[in-house]
Amino acid sequence: MRLTTVFSVTTLLLGSASAWNLTDTYQGSTFFDGFNFSNITDPTKGTVQYVDRATAQSSGLISVKNNVITMKADDTNVTPNGRPSIRIASKKTYNSGLFILDLTHMPTGCGTWPAYWLVGPKWPNGGEIDIIEGVNNQTNNHITLHTSANCQMDPTSSNGTGKWLTNNCAVNATGQSPNAGCSVQSSSATSYGRGFNSAQGGVYATQWKDTTGIQVWFFPRRSIPSDITSGHPNPASWGKPTADFPFSKCSSNHFSNLAITFDLDFCGVWAGAVYKSQFHCPGTCSDYVINQPKAFSEAYWNINSLKVYQ
Template identity: 65%
Template sequence: MRFTSLLAAATALLGTASAWTLTDNYQGNTFFDGFTFFTGPDPTHGTVQYVDRATAESQDLIAVGGDGVVIMKADMTNVTPNGRPSVRISSNKTYNSGLFILDVKHMPFGCGTWPAAWMVGPNWPAGGEIDVIEGVNTQGANQMTLHTSEGCTMDTGASSQTGNWITTNCYVNAPGQSSNQGCGVGDPSSNSYGDDFNANEGGVFATKWEPDSGIQIWFFPRGSIPGDISSGNPDPSSWGTPKADFPFTSCSSSYFSDMVYVFDLTFCGDWAGASGVYNSQYGCPSTCSDYVINNPTAFTEAYWAINYLKVYQQ
């Protein structure tokens, strides 16, 4: 057999071996069956009350529309002196690798809000954290971050990404960084978060986590979603440079394990409510807690609308 034929055969075999297979589809009427509702105190000290599923249903904080879009929102009706009722859910299944395709139509936005879609392991920060979508108040672009125990740093020379490094030490108590800042990458695109994101009817966030290489995150705005994602045959090798690239060169894959996928919407807290952020950086009114407690109609945009979360494995 000629060398070119051997090469073609080997390439075909490799392509078959690296194909991604759908293993979990969180979507439509069964979406919430795959998640557990968190009802404890907010670990980030937010002005929030996380409620259980029955309460969320009775207060119309969760719903599935006739088009299959999953809605998760906060109370928009009442003055809430004990914190604004909201939703935080974690997948029942844990993961140690995978390709996570999240299609979001609308994300929470506005002064006081702190939404996130993320993954976290047990005994935080020992099991690690991957923030796929995160921001506060009227932030204009997405921020992607890893949080770990001591010893995980990013080798920027081994990274290829279109986003901008904010910090490179993933340790939650890293010297010279804010508490729990982690290693973060900012997306330069305004349509990746908040008002511009919602005006464009959102898009797709794809997170690839491979223990032998690292973690990469892509964002595709609505109208620019690759056909292989839409057809259910994702091929990350065809997507180009990711928004964020966290290589496992100076950070071991052992920092990330048994992770659940989380959606939440908190208010104020350690980041959104800090005066230097809430007032000075974003120019939001009053104090964060007072604003959140006393202005329910200010949160008509504080909701998630999710088309699906699909998990693929090699």
Template identity: 45%
Template sequence: MYLRVPLILFLLASAGPSEANIFARGSEHILRSIDSAHRHAVKRSSNLARDLRRAFSPILVSQDSSSQSVYCVTGDGLTESGGGSSGSGSSGGSGSGSASAKASGTASASASAASSSSAASSSSPWKLQQSYEGNSFFSGWTFFTASDPTDGTVQYVDSGTASSANLTGINSAGNAYMRVDTTQTVSGNRQSVRITTDYTFTGGLVILDAVHIPTGCGTWPAFWSDGPNWPNGGEIDIVEGVNSLTINQASIHTSSGCNLPSGDSSTLGISGTIVGGTNCAAAESDDSGCGVQSSNTNSFGAGFNSIGGGVYTMQWTDEGIKVWFFQRSSIPSDISSGAPNSSNWGTPLSFWPSTDCTMSKYFYDHQAIFDTTLCGQWAGNAWGQSGVPGQEQSCAATTGVSTCAEYVAGHGDGFANAYWEVKSVKIYQESS
């Protein structure tokens, strides 16, 4: 998503992840032209618009907050406070050089979900449907292998290639990792991973427990969900940012007619700050949608990693969509016990109520997605900029390299921290 609004500048010293040594060893409505318009339409049809939003709202942040821009992920990728998209594949991002079929309400990880659901207590309104964790984490995901919709200097690889190149795996702690190739010099785009659940859901509760989020110059990671025929099926960006940002931004992107009833955080009852306006329609907001920026400098990037990560939850009901973030030290016991109950979670980071946005009309048939692209329309355009949260100096100044693409091609060692380390992803449905 692209978000054009005042931002609070934060800066945290980067901290190395506990598993760094393990990973060091291997490895998307303004169109500029007819051609770009065609390109944009194609991307939308493939649900890869999330990345486009950010492409049209370059991140230009100055010390004058009125000119600051924020970026977030959209149904298909990451965007700026005026649009965003992580760049999903067709129908939520699963289609792209892979033949895996989407399963509505079912997936190969269902067996694991069934065995874990017994832990839920009668106090929880949720029933576990899918659980991705441990040695079977990658079961039930499709590897996206098409060209990056956000024009990243990245090559997404298939499951076999990712595994053999040590870009995916399960580490000694039993956590799944998805990394960027760290080969020092590459002749083409640098390899990375993007995966989409085969499981499709409408409504529900998604809980991500992560230890590490990709960070560093040139990176653009996101965890989000996307529906078919973007933006018709809607997009929900849960985790997203670029380069050295340390503040997360959550966003939604929809078709025409979905609005926030207020742009005031206290009125909405959220802890975050509205950064993308109140019109959530991608086509009417320069693809920015409605974004909310966290004030927590441990909610993304190096800040998140320095505290051992934490949990992000996204609750989608008829009432609306809410996102919460809990640091590792303050994860609610009901989440840990497998009996999640949001009535215990306090003020959410973000809330997009159904007041002026009927959930069943604007959001349906979603799939969850992880990706880490490089450069592209957000991270690449922000290469020479400074003053962004967590990035006091520009990446050009920090690395001594003039362009993001040049850096990606010749500095594999700069991507040692460009990895996801995930304990689990769990998807719940309301108990009947």
């Protein structure tokens, strides 16, 4: 989604050792030019049809109005072959950076499985960083790393405020559910879903450094640091992150050439598996997704901007 874009933007050099320089801005009318649309068969077995850009445009699944980017699923039609939806990945890939996403709304509701994540080639060898992810009517965000073998986290040396759910990042880790990764649950009920949307969203900031590790902060709309809004982000001043993944028992080599990805899946191996047991959603997941289009009026992303600093 970038033609001549606002992409290779200004470089800001702040008089601080912690200064980050703005390199890429995904925003406004050129947002989609920086991404490839993936109209693929869903690898997680979801009840979904990912569509190409032309189809998304003509079907009204993507739009930009007053510089707000909207990505949504079909909420009009009964869709026997899965609900038409969006999966996009950035044309540019990254090996470090500070990623700041400002959004006002994320998809939510029974059957939904949205995610904002970074993922490398030849998965899981390039690694994966799930920054926003959840299912159905979940209220607290999950932040997760997925890697090849020999990448673990030590919760006792982590500085995050979230709750550790699992600490072995390898997708085939012994003693964990398949592909559980190392995962942290946010303590904030406004970090995901309806609570997030009711509070007019906020900012997710992800710092990825080869030397130290990966940290993710969530700032509700009313608590966004002024250095972020001014374009001079200084993570050292933000306090403890929600999730802190230090590279003490995991090499930074597990993460390389990551593309920024957004998607909106339905059912599948996570949302479908816990649809009834944990969330008490109606009927069966696939039947609900196929036959109840009006149930997905809240299944959309509204994004103000995504900025990447190096």
